[in-house]
Amino acid sequence: MPVSGVDQVRMGTAEISHRLCTAGQGCHACVSKCPTNALALDVALLRLLVSREACVGCGMCEMICKTVNDRVAIRVIPARQW
Numbered sequence: 001m002p003v004s005g006v007d008q009v010r011m012g013t014a015e016i017s018h019r020l021c022t023a024g025q026g027c028h029a030c031v032s033k034c035p036t037n038a039l040a041l042d043v044a045l046l047r048l049l050v051s052r053e054a055c056v057g058c059g060m061c062e063m064i065c066k067t068v069n070d071r072v073a074i075r076v077i078p079a080r081q082w
């Protein structure tokens with residue numbers, strides 16, 4: 001069935017490992033690549049945040065993180081299959 005918008009797509013949700021994420025050291029490689037603008041830097045905490053409402057689980061952020069980090073700091077947790 002065709003979908004009318006991204007709000008109907010949910011393949012999973014991105015989860016960040018703050019231990020591995022280097023956003024605090026200035027990395028924001030994944031932020032501008034997210035097609036739904038689900039990623040943002042919390043400038044007060046110097047942490048990357050994922051909007052659970054906006055994230056559709058496309059995996060783009062995970063792919064980008066792989067290219068800039070030795071250890072991937074963001075991964076898509078697949079949505080539960082019903």
Ligand code: SF4
Nearest residue numbers: 034055056058059061
């Ligand atoms: S999985 Fe896709 S939609 Fe979700 S934060 Fe990553 S790039 Fe954005």
Ligand code: SF4
Nearest residue numbers: 021022027030065074
């Ligand atoms: S690309 Fe990886 S290390 Fe950089 S901000 Fe995104 S999740 Fe963090």
